[in-house]
Amino acid sequence: MAQSKEDKDEVQGMRRGLLQGAGISAALALMGGMGGMISSAQAAEGGSFPAHKRWKIVFVNHVTTNPFFVPTQYGIQDATALLGMDYQWTGSANADIGEMVNAVNAAIAAKADAIAVPIVDPKAFDKPIQAALDAGIPVFAYNADAPSGSTNPRLAYIGQDLYLSGYQMGERIANLIDSGLVALFIATPGQLNIQPRLDGAVAAIKKSGKKIDVQTIATGATVNEELSKIKSFYLGHQDLKGMFAVDAGSTQGVAVTMKESNLPSKGVHGGGFDLLPRTVDLINEGFLDFTIDQQPYVQGFYTVVQAFTFLASGGLVGPANVNTGLKFVTKGTVDPYLNTSTRYEGKSTKAQIVPRTGAIKG
Amino acid sequence: MTDAQKPAKRPRRWSGALGRSSEIRIFAVALILCVYFETVNHDFLLTGASLQNLSQFIAPVAIIAFGEIMLMIGGEIDLSAGMVFAFAPFIMYFAIEAGLPPWLGMLAGVVAAGIVGLINGAVTVYLRIPSFVTTLGTLFFVNGLTLTISRGTPVSPPENSAFAAFMGGWGYSEIIWTLALAAFMHVLLRHTRWGLHTIASGANPLGASEAGIQVRRLKLGNFILAALLAGLTGILEGFRITSIDPQAGGNQIMFLAVAAAVIGGTPLAGGSGTIIGGLIGAAVLGILNDGFTLIGINAFTFNMILGAAILGAMIFNIHVVRLARKGNL
Numbered sequence: 001m002a003q004s005k006e007d008k009d010e011v012q013g014m015r016r017g018l019l020q021g022a023g024i025s026a027a028l029a030l031m032g033g034m035g036g037m038i039s040s041a042q043a044a045e046g047g048s049f050p051a052h053k054r055w056k057i058v059f060v061n062h063v064t065t066n067p068f069f070v071p072t073q074y075g076i077q078d079a080t081a082l083l084g085m086d087y088q089w090t091g092s093a094n095a096d097i098g099e100m101v102n103a104v105n106a107a108i109a110a111k112a113d114a115i116a117v118p119i120v121d122p123k124a125f126d127k128p129i130q131a132a133l134d135a136g137i138p139v140f141a142y143n144a145d146a147p148s149g150s151t152n153p154r155l156a157y158i159g160q161d162l163y164l165s166g167y168q169m170g171e172r173i174a175n176l177i178d179s180g181l182v183a184l185f186i187a188t189p190g191q192l193n194i195q196p197r198l199d200g201a202v203a204a205i206k207k208s209g210k211k212i213d214v215q216t217i218a219t220g221a222t223v224n225e226e227l228s229k230i231k232s233f234y235l236g237h238q239d240l241k242g243m244f245a246v247d248a249g250s251t252q253g254v255a256v257t258m259k260e261s262n263l264p265s266k267g268v269h270g271g272g273f274d275l276l277p278r279t280v281d282l283i284n285e286g287f288l289d290f291t292i293d294q295q296p297y298v299q300g301f302y303t304v305v306q307a308f309t310f311l312a313s314g315g316l317v318g319p320a321n322v323n324t325g326l327k328f329v330t331k332g333t334v335d336p337y338l339n340t341s342t343r344y345e346g347k348s349t350k351a352q353i354v355p356r357t358g359a360i361k362g
Numbered sequence: 363m364t365d366a367q368k369p370a371k372r373p374r375r376w377s378g379a380l381g382r383s384s385e386i387r388i389f390a391v392a393l394i395l396c397v398y399f400e401t402v403n404h405d406f407l408l409t410g411a412s413l414q415n416l417s418q419f420i421a422p423v424a425i426i427a428f429g430e431i432m433l434m435i436g437g438e439i440d441l442s443a444g445m446v447f448a449f450a451p452f453i454m455y456f457a458i459e460a461g462l463p464p465w466l467g468m469l470a471g472v473v474a475a476g477i478v479g480l481i482n483g484a485v486t487v488y489l490r491i492p493s494f495v496t497t498l499g500t501l502f503f504v505n506g507l508t509l510t511i512s513r514g515t516p517v518s519p520p521e522n523s524a525f526a527a528f529m530g531g532w533g534y535s536e537i538i539w540t541l542a543l544a545a546f547m548h549v550l551l552r553h554t555r556w557g558l559h560t561i562a563s564g565a566n567p568l569g570a571s572e573a574g575i576q577v578r579r580l581k582l583g584n585f586i587l588a589a590l591l592a593g594l595t596g597i598l599e600g601f602r603i604t605s606i607d608p609q610a611g612g613n614q615i616m617f618l619a620v621a622a623a624v625i626g627g628t629p630l631a632g633g634s635g636t637i638i639g640g641l642i643g644a645a646v647l648g649i650l651n652d653g654f655t656l657i658g659i660n661a662f663t664f665n666m667i668l669g670a671a672i673l674g675a676m677i678f679n680i681h682v683v684r685l686a687r688k689g690n691l
Contacts, residue, residue: 064661064662089662094612095609096607096609096612097605098603098607098610101603102652105411106415106655109409109411109415121603121605124603127604189513190516218509218514221609
């Protein structure tokens with residue numbers, strides 16, 4: 001008798017708890033849903049353009065959590081705020097092509113107004129991008145493009161000319177080093193946003209005719225494992241003459257390794273790509289010879305602008321290939337990057353207009 | 363006296379069914395999620411493109427989950443499933459490059475996966491190493507082997523259209539494979555001696571072996587089966603995205619498969635299992651994944667919300683059982 005009463009109380013308590021929980025979560029969901037509905041019902045207005053729907057652009061990315069793309073996301077945020085659009089940042093955290101393809105397909109099913117995706121695999125994105133275009137959704141490639149001669153139907157590519165940038169890095173390596181072992185680090189071989197740089201560098205070094213022994217090492221998609229791999233490679237090959245990398249995380253790893261083992265004093269040269277804050281610091285301190293800027297901020301910003309123009313003009317104008325740049329940053333030119341902490345380099349979240357005076361050095 | 367013997371028949375039958383069948387419970391959760399996502403975003407379910415898309419989220423996790431369920435019933439686990447997922451398509455690719463016809467190459471890939479399963483099983487059963495440790499070792503070994511033989515670069519599967527479409531190239535091909543395998547595995551588990559002996563030896567290994575069941579042979583067979591399914595899934599996915607990538611799959615998909623099995627009602631500690639529950643569990647994960655992406659959740663907050671949703675679904679699942687068992691729902 002008493003047993004069943006206790007059971008009943010327990011059941012009452014659980015039922016009450018369950019109902020409360022259900023009530024709270026329903027209320028939260030309703031609030032969230034309402035919030036979503038309210039923001040999408042707002043018409044967008046801006047400048048000389050008549051009122052239009054808040055177009056949504058879905059940015060699919062291969063390394064969503066990589067710090068290199070922080071300025072890209074700021075560029076996307078600034079452009080979408082400027083033009084009255086919404087964006088979604090999604091994809092895969094560790095370069096899983098299957099997840100990226102799923103994200104593109106989900107964007108098509110969600111009837112996104114535009115899609116932007118780095119084409120990091122030579123074949124896997126052909127069908128999904130064609131499906132998007134068939135559904136009337138413009139697709140732009142940013143940061144990584146399909147190899148030349150590919151049948152990929154993306155409307156335009158906004159990013160660095162990858163092979164050329166690698167080639168120029170290779171030429172610089174041949175200038176700095178006459179002979180010996182040179183290590184080239186790449187995060188994920190075969191991936192189309194970095195492999196062409198490696199190919200270009202190897203080609204340029206071969207063309208120089210110098211007796212440089214090039215070894216290619218894969219370092220992985222995350223910054224932590226990249227650093228460990230680079231350190232262990234150096235420890236196993238302490239007679240090397242140069243360490244160079246073709247992606248942001250590996251470049252930072254090279255710079256840190258060169259500082260920790262004080263390699264410039266031993267005549268070792270190093271260099272790489274992109275302007276992670278640590279990389280910039282270590283160039284200033286003299287531990288890394290150079291890095292190459294590909295302006296990630298505008299890879300997001302210009303892509304949004306192209307999508308907006310395409311949508312506003314009903315598809316008449318908009319897509320255009322944009323080479324976001326290939327600029328060598330050395331100790332002599334690194335000052336501006338150091339002394340400013342701006343959204344444009346991803347080092348600050350504050351919105352700002354950066355003042356500049358004096359002549360513009362090339 | 364007759365009054366005291368009159369139980370409340372109608373509600374008890376319904377709640378009894380709910381309490382007894384984990385499949386129905388998790389199916390109810392899946393339905394609730396579908397309704398939620400469909401109301402928030404009208405493109406979630408009722409268009410051809412979105413159904414196809416959803417099925418592609420569900421299919422790979424479901425097939426690997428079937429294999430894991432067979433092992434989990436016996437209290438074992440296969441952590442290397444995600445790496446075999448990436449390994450088998452490369453063996454298929456090299457076999458085709460060596461001149462074999464595509465279907466034979468695919469068979470070679472699946473057999474290679476089976477060999478990994480055989481190693482997993484033999485080490486676990488005959489050397490008596492816990493399966494967690496064994497498959498942890500094969501996880502890293504197979505990963506390294508895949509990276510070495512592929513030199514880290516992705517390759518393209520054969521473009522032979524009929525075969526490729528059958529093996530995952532066509533949009534609905536993967537889900538058809540999933541449903542066929544679900545039916546096959548369900549019959550295997552519930553209606554054949556193999557399955558019934560698996561459940562018996564999982565629930566009571568000592569009693570089962572005393573009764574004459576070959577527990578070790580069962581476990582070995584289930585390890586091979588799990589690896590075969592993981593390899594087949596990798597090949598299907600390779601054809602679907604038209605790219606065979608050494609970085610594909612990995613630990614993420616293995617975790618999702620085990621999670622699908624657990625969500626579907628197969629306890630981690632073993633003793634019982636349900637293939638249909640695993641399929642619905644994979645569907646719940648796929649619905650959550652696809653639904654949140656469609657709504658527009660950004661990558662950084664995505665995992666937070668996914669984790670909270672899985673917890674919510676499981677809490678609902680388990681507490682409804684408790685209430686149903688008390689006969690008071």
